[in-house]
Amino acid sequence: MDATKEASVTDLKRPREEDANGEQTKEPACFSSVIPGWFSEMSPMWPGEAHSLKVEKVLFQGKSDYQDVIVFQSATYGKVLVLDGVIQLTERDECAYQEMITHLPLCSIPNPKKVLVIGGGDGGVLREVARHASVEQIDMCEIDKMVVDVSKQFFPDVAIGFEDPRVNLVIGDGVAYLKNAAEGSYDAVIVDSSDPIGPAKELFEKPFFQSVARALRPGGVVCTQAESLWLHMDIIEDIVSNCREIFKGSVNYAWTSVPTYPSGVIGFMLCSTEGPDVDFKRPVNPINDTSSKSGGPLKFYNAEIHSAAFCLPSFAKKVIESKAN
Amino acid sequence: MDATKEASVTDLKRPREEDANGEQTKEPACFSSVIPGWFSEMSPMWPGEAHSLKVEKVLFQGKSDYQDVIVFQSATYGKVLVLDGVIQLTERDECAYQEMITHLPLCSIPNPKKVLVIGGGDGGVLREVARHASVEQIDMCEIDKMVVDVSKQFFPDVAIGFEDPRVNLVIGDGVAYLKNAAEGSYDAVIVDSSDPIGPAKELFEKPFFQSVARALRPGGVVCTQAESLWLHMDIIEDIVSNCREIFKGSVNYAWTSVPTYPSGVIGFMLCSTEGPDVDFKRPVNPINDTSSKSGGPLKFYNAEIHSAAFCLPSFAKKVIESKAN
Numbered sequence: 001m002d003a004t005k006e007a008s009v010t011d012l013k014r015p016r017e018e019d020a021n022g023e024q025t026k027e028p029a030c031f032s033s034v035i036p037g038w039f040s041e042m043s044p045m046w047p048g049e050a051h052s053l054k055v056e057k058v059l060f061q062g063k064s065d066y067q068d069v070i071v072f073q074s075a076t077y078g079k080v081l082v083l084d085g086v087i088q089l090t091e092r093d094e095c096a097y098q099e100m101i102t103h104l105p106l107c108s109i110p111n112p113k114k115v116l117v118i119g120g121g122d123g124g125v126l127r128e129v130a131r132h133a134s135v136e137q138i139d140m141c142e143i144d145k146m147v148v149d150v151s152k153q154f155f156p157d158v159a160i161g162f163e164d165p166r167v168n169l170v171i172g173d174g175v176a177y178l179k180n181a182a183e184g185s186y187d188a189v190i191v192d193s194s195d196p197i198g199p200a201k202e203l204f205e206k207p208f209f210q211s212v213a214r215a216l217r218p219g220g221v222v223c224t225q226a227e228s229l230w231l232h233m234d235i236i237e238d239i240v241s242n243c244r245e246i247f248k249g250s251v252n253y254a255w256t257s258v259p260t261y262p263s264g265v266i267g268f269m270l271c272s273t274e275g276p277d278v279d280f281k282r283p284v285n286p287i288n289d290t291s292s293k294s295g296g297p298l299k300f301y302n303a304e305i306h307s308a309a310f311c312l313p314s315f316a317k318k319v320i321e322s323k324a325n
Numbered sequence: 326m327d328a329t330k331e332a333s334v335t336d337l338k339r340p341r342e343e344d345a346n347g348e349q350t351k352e353p354a355c356f357s358s359v360i361p362g363w364f365s366e367m368s369p370m371w372p373g374e375a376h377s378l379k380v381e382k383v384l385f386q387g388k389s390d391y392q393d394v395i396v397f398q399s400a401t402y403g404k405v406l407v408l409d410g411v412i413q414l415t416e417r418d419e420c421a422y423q424e425m426i427t428h429l430p431l432c433s434i435p436n437p438k439k440v441l442v443i444g445g446g447d448g449g450v451l452r453e454v455a456r457h458a459s460v461e462q463i464d465m466c467e468i469d470k471m472v473v474d475v476s477k478q479f480f481p482d483v484a485i486g487f488e489d490p491r492v493n494l495v496i497g498d499g500v501a502y503l504k505n506a507a508e509g510s511y512d513a514v515i516v517d518s519s520d521p522i523g524p525a526k527e528l529f530e531k532p533f534f535q536s537v538a539r540a541l542r543p544g545g546v547v548c549t550q551a552e553s554l555w556l557h558m559d560i561i562e563d564i565v566s567n568c569r570e571i572f573k574g575s576v577n578y579a580w581t582s583v584p585t586y587p588s589g590v591i592g593f594m595l596c597s598t599e600g601p602d603v604d605f606k607r608p609v610n611p612i613n614d615t616s617s618k619s620g621g622p623l624k625f626y627n628a629e630i631h632s633a634a635f636c637l638p639s640f641a642k643k644v645i646e647s648k649a650n
Contacts, residue, residue: 040377048379048401052365054372076373093555096638230418230584257582257590257638259555264589265582300638308633313421313582313625 041087045195046231046262064146066199071154084198090260095299100256102128103301105188105223107283112187118174120192121147126161138167141177175202178211186215191224209246218275223268229316230263239269240323248274251324254309281310366412370520371556371587389471391524396479409523415585424626425581427453430513430548432608437512443499445517446472451486463492466502500527503536511540516549534571543600548593554641555588564594565648573599576649579634606635
């Protein structure tokens, strides 16, 4: 299949994969249950519900070594990036996720200089890291080159992050990258992963968190995508327990609103290593908006919403605080 | 059509309305676009997107004088109440909406005694108001008796609010009810309405807000359902402008996460009349959880999430604060 071919919305109604001989085989799972002309997001991670977006045009359909990659123009959410059937970003609401996963950790420590991003191949987190004038080096390890290429082609306002001269992009396995990273070398690690089904599975496991802790300086911070309070309290409980064991500083859970993510929210684990105290709830490093030439003004993040993100509903607070403290 | 008849999930796939002679006419709008066996929520209020829930069994389908009323058992969100094709509550996430719309106003003033609820026919807001031991009288005006009856039949944990002896239920038009209410008689008015398409239209208009202000005592408070920041900034701007004109105390917007509402969030307008200052962001009347025998412990609301609800993303903060101050 030509990974760069454009398909019309008519193709979407009955999309087919072709084998090496050009013969039609099966429908890709990601489009199998749609309302005709719509993309529906279904997953065993959120059984019994589906969020659907009306498709104007399929812009890209490809299969990388790791996952199915789709880009489509939606009717009301702008362009949409889908990996293995799951929405990763839409132009309309990507600001919330990218700004929060980046500035929650970076605004919580003074003068971050060296930052590592694992995953995040669309470049949005890089765009946000680049707003911090103190940062001197931004390393990124993304496993799937197709995600980077597709973002550069279809999401220029997101992929603009790659243009910052401080960025060093490595295409490779984040787990291996972290194992080989110099001990105590990063001020912050941001793990912008997909769900723990598929290529990101290991990024939710204990050995990975151990490598993160090893690569951070004393009092360094990590922020990792940590699913939905409404849907995945069991996964979150495990992550919190693992982090509490591994990170000797503070361990916190924050969340924010992202309409096109399942249940409309996404959470973040924020932890610090032993060393200078980090109080994530009280940001010490306000962002200097004018420092970014590329990203335009912040759309979502501000100091108040930073602190508010750590206020949890009672049903989650009880469980998380009992494991985190 | 027998409003109390139970239908199987097979009926749902191709639901039909019957006319007086039992002949099939047209499919009800609310099920016309579903994935077979699923309920899909589509509306001109959120074009180009739809949230779908898997249906185990349709428990009730009726048509009141005001709207289509449906109750179904979903696969993963418990029982679901749908009015005119729009999800009003699910057993899994109703706590967030009911607790926030009630305790944001009632925890912001000392000793609320007389409370009026407009709409809210499912009884969930009553359940929450009843937690406040200081409250002596709870008046409710709901336009649609079928909503009350259906809630009592299918949502006993929500409709339990009706059992409180302080409740006076009037079936009627909330706009007229407020016009006739004694001036300055209520400490708090809670407007638990559906969207401004259909029977709730007038509850978003200026004359209604004027009646609310008239019925409140000096320094009294109103909390009204106020749509989604992500979808309805134009509606919200209008509501804020109207409220700023009418309420001479404070005018604030808060929001919270409700997974089964469009874009995963719902907002609230919180205003006070001229009189003793009300600082909604700093609750002065912490809720005494043990005061409620009926509702069980709070699942969502706490004092921190109260204050956090007023922290808005930058894109909304700018617009709302320019109109509210």
